[in-house]
Amino acid sequence: MYIPDNVYSNNDLARYMDTSDEWIQERTGIKERHFASRTGETTTTMAVEAAKIAIERAGISPQDIDFIVFATLSPDYYFPGCGVLLQRAMKMKEIGALDVRNQCSGFIYALSVADQFIKTGMYKNILVIGSEKHSFGLDFSTRGRNVSVIFGDGAGAVVLQPTEQENQGILSTHLHSDGESAEILAMFNPGTHANHWTPTKLADFNDAEIGDMFMSDKMVEKAQNFPNMDGPAVFKKAVVKFPEVIMEALAANGLEPKDIDMLIPHQANLRISQYVQQKLGLRDDQVHNNIQQYGNTTAASVPIALCEAWQQGKIKEGDLVCLAAFGSGFTWASALLKW
Ligand SMILES: CC(C)(COP(=O)(O)OP(=O)(O)OC[C@H]1O[C@@H](n2cnc3c(N)ncnc32)[C@H](O)[C@@H]1OP(=O)(O)O)[C@@H](O)C(=O)NCCC(=O)NCCS
Numbered sequence: 001m002y003i004p005d006n007v008y009s010n011n012d013l014a015r016y017m018d019t020s021d022e023w024i025q026e027r028t029g030i031k032e033r034h035f036a037s038r039t040g041e042t043t044t045t046m047a048v049e050a051a052k053i054a055i056e057r058a059g060i061s062p063q064d065i066d067f068i069v070f071a072t073l074s075p076d077y078y079f080p081g082c083g084v085l086l087q088r089a090m091k092m093k094e095i096g097a098l099d100v101r102n103q104c105s106g107f108i109y110a111l112s113v114a115d116q117f118i119k120t121g122m123y124k125n126i127l128v129i130g131s132e133k134h135s136f137g138l139d140f141s142t143r144g145r146n147v148s149v150i151f152g153d154g155a156g157a158v159v160l161q162p163t164e165q166e167n168q169g170i171l172s173t174h175l176h177s178d179g180e181s182a183e184i185l186a187m188f189n190p191g192t193h194a195n196h197w198t199p200t201k202l203a204d205f206n207d208a209e210i211g212d213m214f215m216s217d218k219m220v221e222k223a224q225n226f227p228n229m230d231g232p233a234v235f236k237k238a239v240v241k242f243p244e245v246i247m248e249a250l251a252a253n254g255l256e257p258k259d260i261d262m263l264i265p266h267q268a269n270l271r272i273s274q275y276v277q278q279k280l281g282l283r284d285d286q287v288h289n290n291i292q293q294y295g296n297t298t299a300a301s302v303p304i305a306l307c308e309a310w311q312q313g314k315i316k317e318g319d320l321v322c323l324a325a326f327g328s329g330f331t332w333a334s335a336l337l338k339w
Contacts, residue, residue: 001307002049002155004036018142024149029270033152033295035135042076044085046155047131058159062090067123068097069114071106071130071299104266104327106130106299108335112173114160130299131155139226147229152295156303171336172252174245178330185234185328187227190214241332242276246324249334260286262315266325267291267301315339
């Protein structure tokens with residue numbers, strides 16, 4: 001994992017918007033988050049730092065990596081994706097680089113893709129990454145406070161390799177989506193939607209006959225370039241889908257919640273994690289939460305929490321680890337691992 005140095009407490013954010021430490025902690029559990037250096041770090045450079053550690057711990061070199069799967073919603077460029085920027089920065093061979101756009105579920109989606117490539121024997125060393133630089137794209141005025149207090153920056157990476165051992169590694173992955181609620185948590189612009197999908201206008205495009213559609217001065221003036229979220233609607237759906245997709249993973253492997261040694265839930269909101277824990281009847285030592293220190297780092301949250309739990313000795317060989325996530329799309333996913 002790589003966490004940028006700059007720490008912003010809730011009180012620091014209160015310098016920019018009408019909010020309070022009490023409000024943020026009570027609703028989300030977040031105490032502070034880290035923000036990347038504004039011009040010195042990008043989503044890809046943070047990913048490179050995490051990837052270096054993962055590759056070193058796997059006992060290989062960047063040239064041994066034969067495929068990259070990179071999950072992010074805050075890419076360095078609109079296109080090309082971060083995968084190729086990382087391939088270039090790490091001087092890797094001319095390998096495939098796939099970018100995944102599944103927001104908070106991004107890392108588990110990415111892991112699932114890598115898992116299939118490993119299981120078919122296609123690749124031997126896959127770098128799977130989740131990285132986000134949210135701090136560059138949020139509205140830190142009072143207008144955007146329901147979104148901007150939640151998110152933080154960081155990166156997490158794993159190297160996935162084949163094993164000959166039965167009943168070890170990734171046992172199964174489970175992916176879902178429901179586009180019915182796509183606009184509930186979304187950043188609409190820049191985009192090609194042309195106000196097609198909703199009765200309400202999502203963007204004030206220029207009135208051009210051709211081209212000139214992605215961005216207009218008016219869109220920036222009206223803050224249409226920031227993410228939108230109906231927080232309570234996200235919360236309601238998350239507390240249903242999180243337990244559902246965890247139970248699905250357990251059932252697929254003939255297991256029960258009590259068999260989980262460590263649940264790594266996507267760090268959306270501490271209240272959501274606590275609800276899931278209670279619903280599954282898990283003890284505190286069976287769940288790892290760190291949103292208090294990092295905020296919601298979207299695609300990076302699961303690998304950061306996984307890495308931290310492992311570094312703290314909370315995950316040991318042979319443990320049953322469950323990864324689960326829910327987010328924008330909506331998409332949700334789980335993975336069951338025998339460590
Ligand atoms: C975002 C979230 C913390 C908001 O908490 P909530 O209790 O649902 O709050 P609401 O959005 O209903 O807003 C309640 C009030 O607090 C205000 N408010 C919103 N953000 C605030 C902030 N940062 N500081 C202070 N007040 C704030 C609202 O304006 C509203 O005021 P009003 O009652 O005068 O209109 C909560 O809904 C949540 O965590 N949802 C899930 C979001 C999530 O997980 N997103 C990531 C997806 S993976």
